[in-house]
Amino acid sequence: MVQLSSPYKSISFGDDCLLFKQMSKCELDRLSKSARLRVLTKQQYLFTQHAPSDRLYNIVSGVGIMEKVSENGRRQIFTFVYPGDLIGLSNTEKYSYGVKSLSNLTVYEFKRQNLLALAEELPTLGANLREIRSDVTTHTFEHVYLLGQLKAYERVCFMLIQLLNRLPGAKPDKIDLPMTRTDIADYLGLTVETVSRTFSQLKRDGLISITSNNTISILNLESIEDLASTA
Amino acid sequence: MVQLSSPYKSISFGDDCLLFKQMSKCELDRLSKSARLRVLTKQQYLFTQHAPSDRLYNIVSGVGIMEKVSENGRRQIFTFVYPGDLIGLSNTEKYSYGVKSLSNLTVYEFKRQNLLALAEELPTLGANLREIRSDVTTHTFEHVYLLGQLKAYERVCFMLIQLLNRLPGAKPDKIDLPMTRTDIADYLGLTVETVSRTFSQLKRDGLISITSNNTISILNLESIEDLASTA
DNA sequence: CGGTCTGTTGAAAACGATCAATACGTGTGG
DNA sequence: CCACACGTATTGATCGTTTTCAACAGACCG
Numbered sequence: 268m269v270q271l272s273s274p275y276k277s278i279s280f281g282d283d284c285l286l287f288k289q290m291s292k293c294e295l296d297r298l299s300k301s302a303r304l305r306v307l308t309k310q311q312y313l314f315t316q317h318a319p320s321d322r323l324y325n326i327v328s329g330v331g332i333m334e335k336v337s338e339n340g341r342r343q344i345f346t347f348v349y350p351g352d353l354i355g356l357s358n359t360e361k362y363s364y365g366v367k368s369l370s371n372l373t374v375y376e377f378k379r380q381n382l383l384a385l386a387e388e389l390p391t392l393g394a395n396l397r398e399i400r401s402d403v404t405t406h407t408f409e410h411v412y413l414l415g416q417l418k419a420y421e422r423v424c425f426m427l428i429q430l431l432n433r434l435p436g437a438k439p440d441k442i443d444l445p446m447t448r449t450d451i452a453d454y455l456g457l458t459v460e461t462v463s464r465t466f467s468q469l470k471r472d473g474l475i476s477i478t479s480n481n482t483i484s485i486l487n488l489e490s491i492e493d494l495a496s497t498a
Numbered sequence: 499m500v501q502l503s504s505p506y507k508s509i510s511f512g513d514d515c516l517l518f519k520q521m522s523k524c525e526l527d528r529l530s531k532s533a534r535l536r537v538l539t540k541q542q543y544l545f546t547q548h549a550p551s552d553r554l555y556n557i558v559s560g561v562g563i564m565e566k567v568s569e570n571g572r573r574q575i576f577t578f579v580y581p582g583d584l585i586g587l588s589n590t591e592k593y594s595y596g597v598k599s600l601s602n603l604t605v606y607e608f609k610r611q612n613l614l615a616l617a618e619e620l621p622t623l624g625a626n627l628r629e630i631r632s633d634v635t636t637h638t639f640e641h642v643y644l645l646g647q648l649k650a651y652e653r654v655c656f657m658l659i660q661l662l663n664r665l666p667g668a669k670p671d672k673i674d675l676p677m678t679r680t681d682i683a684d685y686l687g688l689t690v691e692t693v694s695r696t697f698s699q700l701k702r703d704g705l706i707s708i709t710s711n712n713t714i715s716i717l718n719l720e721s722i723e724d725l726a727s728t729a
Numbered sequence: 730c731g732g733t734c735t736g737t738t739g740a741a742a743a744c745g746a747t748c749a750a751t752a753c754g755t756g757t758g759g
Numbered sequence: 760c761c762a763c764a765c766g767t768a769t770t771g772a773t774c775g776t777t778t779t780c781a782a783c784a785g786a787c788c789g
Contacts, residue, residue: 335643338729343646345639357632363639383628387621397614400631401588407638408576408594412566414645415574415687419745448768456646458746463769480754480768498569650777679736692777694737711736711786 284351285399286325290391298392301385302375313354313366313374320362323355323379329372330434330445334453335364344454346406347446349433353399355379369445412497414456422455423465424495427475427485439485515582516630517556521622529623532616533606544585544597544605551593554586554610560603561665561676565684566595575685577637578677580664584630586610600676643728645687653686654696655726658706658716670716 287295304327307313313324316335331348345364348354354366358379386393413422430444431437444451452462466483469475474487485491518526535558538544544555547566562579576595579585585597589610617624644653662668665676675682683693697714700706705718716722 335639337643337647338727341647343643345642357635358628359632359636363636387618387624390618393618397589401590403635404588404638405590405594407635407642408566410642411576411638411645412568412574414642415684416568416572447766453646459768460747460770461745464745467769496569678734689778690736691738691779695777698737 284325285402286351286353286392286395288391288395288398290389290395294389294391297389298385301381302377305374305376307368307372307374309368309370311368311372313368313372314362316363316365317361318365320355320357320359321379323353323377323382324366325375325377326350326352326354327373327375329368329370331366331368331372332446332450332454333364333366342453343456344450346410347433347450347454350435353396353403356396356400356403369450409497417497419455419457419461420465420468421494422457423451423462423469424491425497426451426455427483427491428495431485439488442483442485444481444483515556516633517582517584517623517626519622519626519629521620521626525620525622528620529616532612533608536605536607538599538603538605540599540601542599542603544599544603545593547594547596548592549596551586551588551590552610554584554608554613555597556606556608557581557583557585558604558606560599560601562597562599562603563677563681563685564595564597573684574687575681577641578664578681578685581666584627584634587627587631587634600681640728648728650686650688650692651696651699652725653688654682654693654700655722656728657682657686658714658722659726662716670719673714673716675712675714 287298290298302325305313305324307329313331314320314322326348328350333345333348333354334342335345336342347369348366354374355362356379357363382392386396413425417425427442430442431439434442434445436443446454448459448462451457452459455462457465466475466477469491470477474485474490476484476486478484518529521529533556536544536555538560544562545551545553557579559581564576564579564585565573566576567573578600579597585605586593588594613623617627644656648656658673661673661675662670665673667674677685679690679693683690686693688696697706697708700722701708705716705721707715707717709715
């Protein structure tokens, strides 16, 4: 663990944060100088759709969603954002999506130009950025495959596996969902009702159990994985 | 126009090619030294899914598809690739998709490490690469929205507008489709039958006309745009 | 001329969406 | 502490869109 000092507060990062991976104390120090810590409570926008996009955010803790809402009210969630994720790499004029917190959310905020300039100087940072971009692309392609090819129940299973891999603290026997059924639906391109029914069906089939509304356990991981498979 | 010499052949690029935009003759010369020209005929793979991914391709001419085929035979087309597009930026070990030509296809092939190294030295190239990545992300998010939120007929209209914007030579009164109905279906997350029926319906409604199987004219651009709108 | 590939059309089935009612959970104020 | 209200989740019934299955038409090629 390395201590990172920011103008606002001190925070520690492990090597699990892709942005800071393998960076020396000295490099981290330079990085932290151009960072600013922002703290959000539930259901606040980090930034909204169409806002000028000159910032870049690194999630420190908490969970959020990246969403697009169209004029006619349809909403698509592009991704859930978790600690370590980097937001705002696209260098467009305006964000084509908004990012909202689902829980308390802590992020490092950078001016994009600053971070990109720094990436030119610090090779490790540059490499990490490429790595992250690559991961985002891979993840988005998986999402495209899910939306284009999978049935409702396959999508739900896929999401469970994804939560297992990405949601901090999630284990097969206890997944605490930070998102609502509507969020899940808008991520999977389904309706709330279909998501709810699918959960009920998986419960009836003995593959999962739902203790509280927001707590799911996977009883038969192998079956869920099979249903979720995109290989 | 600038003449680019390669070990194999000489080709000219305009500023419309994002990768070469705004680069000096000298820079272009260095670039071309690490490029190799590859020429494919119809229905050939530039590379297949799971092939080791150490190359990067810049489309010179022709059209192709980037596709993923799963073990159970479902196919999703991630994108159609057009002149100027860059393929293989993700730095994964293996390609998670294959790229196949639909027409004759000419590409510049780079070793990824070479091009990335060069991008460190040539700031314009680095900026162009970031620009391209950004465009790809934007485009992929649009695709996610399409698959998650749009009805079949909206998807088809969206694709027509996209062809208009991206397919070289496409004009509202004459779009020559290089892809089959099945390709369109697999891109839009629909079946061939649904795509065919949707075309027929748009024809009946007087919005398009189909002269030959592969030639479509848009008769009422405004309506098509309205139906395709994702704003 | 027959064969294959691609596209279209029809009928039926299935899946997911929509509409509507009900249950559950949490927090507030009486 | 209970009653109530509000937001969220579940369930049921019905509807509509898209898929599936099947037949056929047209283009291209040997």
